[in-house]
Amino acid sequence: MNGDANFGIIADFLVLSPILLALRAIYPRAVTIKVSFLFVGLFAIYSVAPRYLLFYLTYWLIIFGLQWGMRFAANASAFSVLSKIGTAFLIALALSPMLIWKIWPEPFVQWSTATFAKLLWLHAPSFAPLDAIAPRIAPIGLSFVVFRALDLLIKIRLDMLKPLSPLTLGYYAFFAPVLAVGPVIEYEEIALKDKISRTPASGDIAVGGFRVALGAVKVMVVAYGLTYLTNLLWQGGEASWLAGWGALFLYGLYFYVNFSGYSDLAIGVSRLHGLRLKENFNNPFMKTSPQAFWASWHMSLTRWCQRYVFIPLGGMRASRQYIATFGTIMIIALWHGISWNMTIFGLYHAFFLLAHRYIESKRIKKKQRLSNTRLTRLVKSIGVFVYVAFSIPLFSLPIDSIISFYLRLLLGGGEVS
C-alpha cells in the first residue's frame, strides 16, 4: 500500500460523508448506514485495485460461513476436544491468507493479482480498465482485515457475539475509515441500534472535524517536516555520529506522528458519523516504561494481542507472565512481517519488556518506592523514546545492512555497506 492509497481512501470517505449523512437524515435507520457504508467500502477497494474486490468478497464470504462453524463449535462443548480442534482449524483457515502473504510475499502478490484480475477481467470487463492501471500490490490492509475477522470469529466462539447477518458483516468488513491503515477495530465499536438519530450529535461532528484536521496536519505537514529534517541530518549516510543519532530520533518521531495521524483521520471521519472508535495512540513517547509504551502505541493491535495471545498464554498469572509477554510481543512484531528484521525487533522489545517486569517485581518485593518527580518522569520518558527509536529503523533496513547500520550508530563513522 502506498501513502496515496492510504490517504485517498480516507479522503474519499470524507468527500462522500455529506451524501452518507444526507441518506441517514432521510431514512434514519441502521440499515441506511450499513448499506451506504458498505457501498463506500467496496468502492474504496475498487478505486485502489478492483481485482481485490473479488478477493475480499471471497474472503468475507468464507468468514460468513466460518461464523456458523464457530457457533457450532461453541455449542459442541460436550465434545470439547473436537470443538477445540475445530476452532483451531477455523482460525487457521481465517488466518491463512495473511500467513501465506507474510511468509511468501512476492509469490502471494503475483498469485492473487493474476487470479483475481483474470476473474474480474473475464466476468466484469468494465472493471478491467481501472485494474489495468492499478499496480501489483498486496490486498490493501490485509493484516488489519484478518485480525478483525479473527476477533469476530473468536467472540462468536466465546459466545460474546452472535453470527452477523450478511449486511452487518459487510458493513463491518468494508468499513472504509479503517480499511487501509487500521486501527484493528472490533465489531462492537461500530455496532448500531436499529433506530438512530437523524443526525449525529453536533459535538461528535465538532470532535470528528478536529480529529480529521489534526490527522491531516500530522500526516501532511509534521510528518513531511520530520522526514525532511531527518534526511537533512542523515546526509545520504554521510552524517556525523551525533547527526546520525539526531536523524534516528527524528525518524522515530516521524514514524509515530505519521501513524498516529492516520489513526486520527480514521477516528475523526468515523466520529463525524457518531461512531466512536477506540483510541489507537495515547502519547506513547510520554510514557515512562516499556510496558506503558506498548499499552499506548498502536493500542488496537496491543488490545487484540492481549485478548487473544497474552491472556490465553496465562499472562494474568505470575508464573506465566514472562512467557506470555514474550509470546505477545513476538506476535505483535511478526504481524508486521515474518522476517528476520521483525524477529530482531520482537526479541529486542521482549528483552526490555521482560527486564522491566523483572526489575519491577523485585522492586515491589523489596517494597522500594520509586521517585516520581517531574524530572524523573522526564528522564524515564526520554529513556523510553531512545529505546523505541533505536528499533524503528528495523522496519526499513535491508537485512544485510542491519549490523553495519547499528555499528555505525553506536561507534560512529565508517563506511556503511
Add this chain to the structure above:
Amino acid sequence: MIGVDFSKFADANFSHWSWRRLGGAFVLCLFSIILIDQLAPRQAWKSRVGVQRQEGTVSEQVILRWRDRRDPRGFTTPEEIGFSSDRFGLAWLSGSTISIRSDGPEHNFRGRSSYELTDVFAAQYEAINGKDLWVHEYMIQGARTGDMRRAVLHAAHDPAIDAIVIALNPVWLFNDWAIYTKSNQRASIVSMKGAYLSDWLAALKYNRPSSLLGALTSRYFRFVRDRYPNSRRLPRISGVGFPLTKKTEPPDMQYVNARELFPNYVFQAPSSMKKYQKHRSQMLRQTVETNGESAKFFARMLRTLKSSNKPVLLYVAPLPEGIQGDPEGLEFLKHWIEKVKNFASIYGGPNIVLHTDSIYGVQGEIVHRDIAHLHYGQGVVDEVAGLLESDLGLTLERREASDLYGNAASENHAKD
C-alpha cells in the same frame, strides 16, 4: 517527552459544541481558506510544461500542451503558452506513435535521436493560411482512447487552436481492457469545457471521489489547482533517505496485462508479423463487434470535434508492411476500418476528414520500431501535410530547410 495525541483535549473542548457554534466555525474556516487563497502572492510556480518529454522540443514553433502525467491540472492553458491570434495553431494529438526513436545517425533529426513528428513538421512548414505556424503538441505517452478524449475536448475548445490533427492508434482505439494510461489527470475532464453528461458518468466510474472533488474545485481554489506544482516546490533532500546508506532503486511498479492473464488468447502471428506478436495480439483483442467503453469515448470525441467546427484530420498510424502477409490481421482491420468509418459517418461532421488508408502505409518513407512506433517518420509528416492541403483546404508554406536528418544536420544545427 513528546506527545501529539489530543483525544482528551478534543473531547473536552469540542464535544459540547452546539450546531450554531459548529456552523459558525465551518463558515469561519471556509472564509479563512478563501481569504488565504486570494491573498497569497500570485507568483504561481509554473510547471515546466511537457516535462515528460525527455529532451525538450527541437523547434521553437512546437508548443507542448501536455504536462507531467502526475500533474492533475491536465493540459496547459492559452495564457500559459502566450496565446496569440496572429498565429495559426495546429494541434497534433497523439500517443507515442509520433515519438521517434532513431535507429542510427542517418535517422537522427538535427542531431537528436529522440524527437517527435511535430518537430519535423514545424521545421518544414512555417505558415498555414498566411499565418505563422505554431504546432500544439498533445502527445500523451501511452495514450489510450480515454486520454485522447480529454485531449480532444481541450483542443476543440482552446482558442489558440485553429485546426486539429489526430493520430488514431490501431492497437488501442477500441481496446476496452485499456482505456486509460496511468496518470493523475483522468478526473480533470469534469472541469473541462464541453464535457458531456456521459463524460461525467465515465469519470464517476473511473475516478476517486476525492480526485473528482479536486478537479471540480480547482477552478475556484488556486491551492487546489496548483497542488502538484506546489508540492514540487517543497524542499526535498535528494539522495539516500534514512536509514539507508545505499541508493536503492524504488521497485519498478508492475501492472497487469492481458497477455499475461490470458496466454491462451495470444493470437499466433504469421512470419511477416512474428516480431510484432505482442502488440498484434493486443490489436486483435479490440472490441469491434460491439460498442464498449472505448467506442463510446470515440463517439464523444467525434461529436466534440464536429461541434467545434474546426478543420480536423483523423489519420490512422501506419502499421508495418508485414501486415500484408497476415490474412487474419487484414480481415480484422477490415472490420476495424468499417467501424471507424461508421462512427465517423454517424457522429462526425463536414469539418472532419477521416483517412484510414494510412493504416497500410504512407507514400513516403518510414521505418518501424514496433507495430506502431517508428525509427523514422518523414513519410507520415508528408502524408499529413498533403492531406491538410488536399482534403482540409489549408495552404501550407514550406520552409527552406535542408539537412534535417543525419550527421550533417547535427553539425549544421549545432552551428546555428
